[in-house]
Amino acid sequence: MTGEGGGEGGLGAPTREIIKWQDPDFADAAKLDAEMRRVFDICHGCRRCFNLCDSFPRLFDLIDNSPEEDVEHLASGDFKPVAEACTLCDMCFMTKCPYVPPHAFMLDFPHLMLRHRFVEAKKGNKDFVQRQLAQMDRNGTLARPVAPLVNWAADNKPVRAVMENITGIDAKAALPKFHARTFVSAAKQQENDVNSAAPAFGKRKAALYATCFVNYNKPETGMDARAVLNHIGVETKIAYPGCCGMPFLEQAELDRVAQSAAKVSKDLVKLIDEGYDIVALTASCGLMLKFEWALVCPDNPDVKRVADNVFDIDEYVVDVAKKEGLPPGLVALPEGVTVHLACHARAQNMGPKAAEMLKMIPGTPVDVIERCSGHGGTFGVVKPTHDLAVKVGRPVFRAASTQARGHIVSDCPLAAQHIVAHTQTPAREPEHPIQIMARAFGLKKDV
DSSP, X not given: OOOOSBOTTOOSOOOOOOOOTTSGXXXXXXXXXXXXXXXXXXXXXHOTXXXXXXXXXXXXXXXXXXXXXXXXXXXXXXXXXXXXXXXXXXXXXXXXXXXXXXXXXXXOHHHHHHHHHHHHHHTTOXXXXXXXXXXXXXXXXXXXXXXXXXXXXXXXXXXXXXHHHHHOBOTTSOOOOOOSSOHHHHHHTSOOOOOTTSTTTTTOEEEEEOOHIIIIIOHHHHHHHHHHHHHTTOEEEEEOSSOOSHHHHHTTOHHHHHHHHHHHHHHHHHXXXXXXXXXXXSHHHHHIIIIIHHHHOTTOHHHHHHHTTEEEHHHHHHHHHHHTOOOSOOOOOTTOEEEEOOHHHHTTTSOOHHHHHHTTSTTOOEEEEOSOOSOOGGGGTBHHHHHHHHHHHHHHHHHHHHHOOSEEEESSHHHHHHHHHTOOSSOOSEEOHHHHHHHHTTOOOOO
16 A cells, blocks of 8 residues: 655555554554644645645644744644544545655645544543444434434424534534334345346346445435346345444544454455445445555455455446446436535545436436535534534535536435535435436336
8 A cells, every 4th residue: 555756746546554553653642743743734835725624724724823833833732623624535635635645745634633533532532422423323223213203303493402402413414314114124125126138137246235324314225226226237135234334434433443344344255255246325335345444454355355346336337337238218307417526435536427327317417516515424413513514515505506406416425415405406305326317217206
């Protein structure tokens, strides 16, 4: 993962260093402080990332407003707001920074912020609410039997006001709904009929990694994805050994990430051995399986096998279309689609697959927004950062409102929900791009 001999303006692809979270130096507060000052000094002199998120304006203002206007005289305690504003979207690393490896400066700003959170957690500075929100499988399991009550509470203003005071979850934040029947259980009740007339029939098999969000919060996305793959000739199987650990990564609980990676990859490798491709249904989970797991667990062979055999769902449909072809029958959606390219989809370095897929639908206007929505997982719902998430997302909201298409989609379900909640468009609900394909193939009907 380490490159050598790079320089600013080079044409080499960015490479990432292994996250050495088990090395004592990683948790050494003095060594972290020295590294943050080194990186902040470089960022202060560059400023290319000034408009990506609030971390950089906070950093630049911190230095500019200091008496000496330099990093050396800053108090270490002043670094916390900079780290707090980072959503780990990876866009500075992937799209802006000229100093990422293999450059000699070796900058990886998101993973430096991750290290800061790790060290703070070791000191006992942990956010209780955000760590509870990260327990996706536990929360989904507990919510299932009382899903209607949970969803009612999420939409009830007096209840939300009390919830804000007690839990710190912002009363204005749109919260995902829960379902009594998960995607995994719903899929068991549905026939898995594969279209034998499709060009890909008999050539492809896909295991749909359900992801925690699709499994507990939006099973219709999984059902639509399965319907599309079956229709284009792909045999499918549903897999959900557990959450990928992305919510734990946000909180720098790297031991929990490693545990999730080991557990989930062990099961997914069995499906790979049976000839199945692994297909992730949300962008963040795809990023974890392709890249982040391997940086946290570099010595786990199962993790590497999964990374070599996983696709994002949009990426997979495009791959099938190019290699085997799609069956006829895509119908125009003249109301059009606004496609938000999620940060964690862009960080997979696979190209704008959601837009590429939807542009296969004839007679359908497709507008693309390639900017962070600002949501950032728990970042977008807790009181200290919700308003900041809205601030970062405003350019996206303005673009979506101006485009005024009939559908707003994103590979990140929370980003799509965040955008729809802050725009005035004909779009009635946040959707995943694969749901638009299901609609265009006549596999999904509006109720």
